Amino acid sequence: MERPARCTLRVEGLDCPHEVSPIRGALEGAPGVLGLDFDPPGGTVAVSFDPGLTDPTSLTRRIRDGAGMAAEPVVEAPMIARGSEGEGSWRAFRSRWGATGSSGLALAIGAAADWSSWAAGGSGAFGWEGRIALAGYAAAVALGAVELLPKAWRGVRQRRLGIHLLMTLAILGAIALGEWGEAATVAFLFGLAEALEAQSLARARRAVRSLLEVAPETAELIEPGGGTRVVPADAVGPGRRVRVRAGDRVPIDGRVVSGRSSVDQKAITGESVPVDKGPGDEVFAGTVNGAGALDVEATRPPGDSVVARTAALVREAQGRRMPLERSIERFAAVYTPMVVVMAALVMDGPPLVGTMLGIPADWREWFLRGLVVLVVACPCALVIGTPVAVVSALASSARRGVLVKGGQFLEAVGRLRVFAFDKTGTLTRGEPSVVEVVPAAEGCPDSMLRVAAALGDRGGHVLGRAIARHAREMALAVPDAEDYLAQPGLGATGTVGATRYHIGSHRYIDEAGLCDDAFHASLGDAELGPGTAVALSAPGGPLGWIRLADRPRPEAAAVLAELATLGLRTVMLTGDNPSTAAATAAELGLADHRAGLLPADKAEVVSRLDALLGPTGMVGDGVNDAPALAEARVSVALGGISSAVALEAADVVLMADDLRGLPWLVRHSRRTLRVIRQNIALAIGLKLLVLALAVLGLADLWMAIAADVGTTLVVVANALRLLRPGDPGRP
Numbered sequence: 001m002e003r004p005a006r007c008t009l010r011v012e013g014l015d016c017p018h019e020v021s022p023i024r025g026a027l028e029g030a031p032g033v034l035g036l037d038f039d040p041p042g043g044t045v046a047v048s049f050d051p052g053l054t055d056p057t058s059l060t061r062r063i064r065d066g067a068g069m070a071a072e073p074v075v076e077a078p079m080i081a082r083g084s085e086g087e088g089s090w091r092a093f094r095s096r097w098g099a100t101g102s103s104g105l106a107l108a109i110g111a112a113a114d115w116s117s118w119a120a121g122g123s124g125a126f127g128w129e130g131r132i133a134l135a136g137y138a139a140a141v142a143l144g145a146v147e148l149l150p151k152a153w154r155g156v157r158q159r160r161l162g163i164h165l166l167m168t169l170a171i172l173g174a175i176a177l178g179e180w181g182e183a184a185t186v187a188f189l190f191g192l193a194e195a196l197e198a199q200s201l202a203r204a205r206r207a208v209r210s211l212l213e214v215a216p217e218t219a220e221l222i223e224p225g226g227g228t229r230v231v232p233a234d235a236v237g238p239g240r241r242v243r244v245r246a247g248d249r250v251p252i253d254g255r256v257v258s259g260r261s262s263v264d265q266k267a268i269t270g271e272s273v274p275v276d277k278g279p280g281d282e283v284f285a286g287t288v289n290g291a292g293a294l295d296v297e298a299t300r301p302p303g304d305s306v307v308a309r310t311a312a313l314v315r316e317a318q319g320r321r322m323p324l325e326r327s328i329e330r331f332a333a334v335y336t337p338m339v340v341v342m343a344a345l346v347m348d349g350p351p352l353v354g355t356m357l358g359i360p361a362d363w364r365e366w367f368l369r370g371l372v373v374l375v376v377a378c379p380c381a382l383v384i385g386t387p388v389a390v391v392s393a394l395a396s397s398a399r400r401g402v403l404v405k406g407g408q409f410l411e412a413v414g415r416l417r418v419f420a421f422d423k424t425g426t427l428t429r430g431e432p433s434v435v436e437v438v439p440a441a442e443g444c445p446d447s448m449l450r451v452a453a454a455l456g457d458r459g460g461h462v463l464g465r466a467i468a469r470h471a472r473e474m475a476l477a478v479p480d481a482e483d484y485l486a487q488p489g490l491g492a493t494g495t496v497g498a499t500r501y502h503i504g505s506h507r508y509i510d511e512a513g514l515c516d517d518a519f520h521a522s523l524g525d526a527e528l529g530p531g532t533a534v535a536l537s538a539p540g541g542p543l544g545w546i547r548l549a550d551r552p553r554p555e556a557a558a559v560l561a562e563l564a565t566l567g568l569r570t571v572m573l574t575g576d577n578p579s580t581a582a583a584t585a586a587e588l589g590l591a592d593h594r595a596g597l598l599p600a601d602k603a604e605v606v607s608r609l610d611a612l613l614g615p616t617g618m619v620g621d622g623v624n625d626a627p628a629l630a631e632a633r634v635s636v637a638l639g640g641i642s643s644a645v646a647l648e649a650a651d652v653v654l655m656a657d658d659l660r661g662l663p664w665l666v667r668h669s670r671r672t673l674r675v676i677r678q679n680i681a682l683a684i685g686l687k688l689l690v691l692a693l694a695v696l697g698l699a700d701l702w703m704a705i706a707a708d709v710g711t712t713l714v715v716v717a718n719a720l721r722l723l724r725p726g727d728p729g730r731p
């Protein structure tokens with residue numbers, strides 16, 4: 001198969017969650033189609049496909065033939081387009097409210113005339129009030145039908161029992177019975193429900209967008225001569241310098257070249273405490289400069305800032321759906337036909353049975369009850385709650401500095417029982433420093449350190465880099481190493497001068513046969529002490545060991561304790577030796593840890609924990625735990641603001657270099673699932689109630705649909721509560 005491609009198609013009429021299923025029907029299972037992500041308010045569907053088997057043109061043809069909707073590919077700007085709410089969708093939005101509002105007005109006029117004719121003693125449909133009432137009702141139906149009929153017609157052509165077709169049938173049925181008032185109410189309220197749905201989804205999405213459009217549009221470029229000039233922020237390429245005045249927003253990602261200030265990074269990381277910045281420090285577009293002025297040199301192309309990339313990721317995340325959401329949709333797909341069958345039974349069953357038994361049956365009455373049941377078949381309230389909840393929850397977590405890359409991960413986090421943590425860089429600061437250099441026998445510490453630093457320079461391992469940094473601080477001349485070869489989780493070899501050296505864990509040099517008895521004992525003792533002892537060996541035997549100490553993150557112990565109170569098990573995984581691991585675990589108050597793990601072992605442990613204790617998530621840095629991150633239900637990375645790897649690699653990214661977002665996210669995810677469940681229970685409960693009342697003849701048509709719209713409103717309001725990040729201290 002060729003590499004999957006992706007295209008976005010704008011589909012005319014795709015602005016309501018109900019329209020998703022015909023398009024899904026037209027594309028899913030088609031040759032070459034790999035995945036679909038819908039964005040109803042945006043009116044688009046993103047298709048990932050195999051370019052060897054299909055292309056955007058044939059995809060649009062499929063949508064036209066299969067779903068009867070016009071579609072066209074959209075060219076997407078690589079950056080976040082500002083105010084990207086399409087002109088077309090805005091017009092559609094306004095005309096929808098226009099039609100719904102006029103329909104409501106006509107309904108009100110009709111109802112008022114109806115009431116006055118009734119109050120005047122009921123001159124019937126033939127008095128002038130009666131005629132005004134009829135005209136008002138008819139206008140309300142017609143205005144409602146503007147939106148409804150084309151969609152209903154599409155349903156007929158596809159032979160699909162869509163909600164628009166059902167509503168049209170209910171309206172026609174009411175008209176057939178002469179119940180114009182009921183018909184008008186159904187038309188108006190259904191239009192209202194649809195408009196509200198579209199608006200609430202759009203509102204939730206706007207919240208996402210506004211929170212990410214924090215970077216200013218202009219920057220104050222420093223001219224070579226020294227003066228400054230205001231230019232569009234997009235025009236500042238790498239290497240150019242800008243001045244950020246006190247109180248201004250930083251326009252670009254870059255490095256401070258002069259000045260000192262404290263910068264509020266809340267917009268990206270959710271941290272409310274400003275960070276001190278001076279020459280050499282990185283600053284980010286969208287953050288707010290404090291009291292000092294800064295000169296900043298751009299380090300990245302304009303569209304590539306952390307905030308732009310985060311925005312793109314959140315945007316994609318909105319299209320990804322929860323498994324829960326899919327099940328609701330599947331349920332709605334059976335629910336609707338079921339209720340329709342029931343409506344038919346109510347219409348015909350009792351009167352038929354009555355006639356057979358010789359009891360005079362009231363066909364009209366049962367037909368009316370059947371129509372009420374038909375209205376109950378509308379899955380609006382059931383279907384709308386979840387996407388609004390998911391998008392709102394994604395928006396508020398992005399605002400909290402927790403980037404969740406899709407509804408499915410939000411759901412997964414809410415269901416986790418276990419969190420596995422990588423040790424180095426995740427539970428510890430990942431900034432080890434050399435505390436002891438002990439040569440074997442009569443060796444010289446400096447020459448040993450020089451060789452270790454030469455190897456450390458070559459690799460990307462934190463321990464190696466720390467050794468190299470230490471050697472430079474000691475003003476040692478570090479030679480070059482050649483033929484460097486890393487053994488992830490164990491150590492590395494490399495040639496310095498003409499000698500091949502091994503550096504790494506005790507296990508590594510033992511297995512290479514480069515240990516001896518005296519050294520084995522001394523290194524064994526060293527391993528009982530604090531920190532990590534790294535051994536260095538030459539072909540002739542061990543040269544010595546270097547002890548490095550890394551401190552736990554200041555917030556780690558509290559975060560682990562908080563996760564425990566949330567009912568989650570926590571486990572530390574490390575490639576480090578057992579005694580160091582035990583010491584760190586004890587310091588952090590962790591009951592469970594596994595040491596001496598190679599990267600593949602970590603993945604193995606994660607899948608075992610998952611099988612044994614329940615759904616397991618993994619928190620790591622992606623350096624030597626990538627397999628474990630891939631294995632976990634949810635992978636979490638830290639420090640998205642400073643590490644592009646972290647930002648891209650994981651399902652969930654804590655933008656701040658801080659673990660405190662984690663318990664917050666657990667609570668937030670659970671809250672989201674709770675809201676969704678409440679909504680489903682409410683919607684189904686009310687449907688059942690109305691259904692029972694309808695069958696008993698206790699509910700009018702207008703009551704059924706008013707209940708439906710009311711439920712939709714409550715469900716949406718409940719879901720929009722998730723836009724607020726919530727009290728961090730409480731569940």
Ligand SMILES: Nc1ncnc2c1ncn2[C@@H]1O[C@H](COP(=O)(O)OP(=O)(O)OP(=O)(O)O)[C@@H](O)[C@H]1O
Pocket residue numbers: 422423424425459461463464486487488489490491492503504505506532533534535573574575576577597598599624
């Ligand atoms: N490039 C290297 N240079 C020196 N020592 C290494 C190197 N790679 C691995 N080691 C040794 O192997 C051990 C395990 O390495 P690994 O990278 O798996 O774990 P770690 O650095 O302790 O981090 P983590 O806690 O994330 O597993 C280290 O403690 C170190 O002793």
Ligand SMILES: [Zn+2]
Pocket residue numbers: 506509510515516519520523
């Ligand atoms: Zn040994």
